[in-house]
Amino acid sequence: MFKPRAIAIDIDGTITDETRAVNCRAVNVLRKVRVPIILVTGNIMCYARTASKLLGFSDTVIAENGGVVRFGYDEEDVVIGDKERCIRAMRVLSEHFPIEPLDLDMRLSEVAVRRTFSVGEAEKILSAENSGVRIVDSGFAYHITDVRVSKGKALNLVAEKLDIPIDDFMAIGDSENDVEMLESVGFGIAVANAHPSLKRIADYVTESPDGEGVIEALRKAGVL
Helix, strand or coil, rough: CCCCEEEEEECCCCCEECCCCCCCHHHHHCCCCCEEEEEEEECCCHHHHHHHHHHHHHHHHEEEHHHHHEEEECCCCCCHHHHHHHHHHHHHCCCCCCCCCCHHHHHHCCCCCCCCCCCCHHHHHHHCCCCCEEEEECCCCCCEEEECCCCHHHHHHHHHHHHHHHHHHHEEECHHHHHHHHHHHCEEEEEECCCCCHHHCEEEEECCCHHHHHHHHHHHCCCC
């Protein structure tokens, strides 16, 4: 049985349901786990930090799909992605689709936009432009990110900082933007409501969705 020394976990669609309501039962169970719990989200850093503090998890957090990392509440943000590259790509897409940015002034490494157009068509346009970005779907927004950025790469930095081998991490997620995170760890879990692409690469897929699936995952890993 895989026994994790640390757990990386997404927020929206994983700890929360489709309405973004937090599963308090899952949070209470996570608080009992005696290994670091690292929140890894596509949301902005201030949201990630606040959520981690309120939920009682680690003070190390990953935001903006791996584009921003903070190794402690009093530390400076480590920005990995090139936001200007993402803004240029957004302007290209705005010539083809109606684009509605989300939290543009607060994001440090990427651009998030509302899911109002075909992501497949957008990918073709950006590929033709050789833009150096990609689009990832969190299920709540489209994120235009630097190709050098992913949740998995950021988690490797966290693993080095915590001096815990990445193979000793367990990761839990639900969306396409969690694929690299699950691929990078020793044991990757997709909750039942996860995107098919995540289920295909997961080591285990829970029978229950979101927060209830998280509890199931922790039992599967034997950390409860």
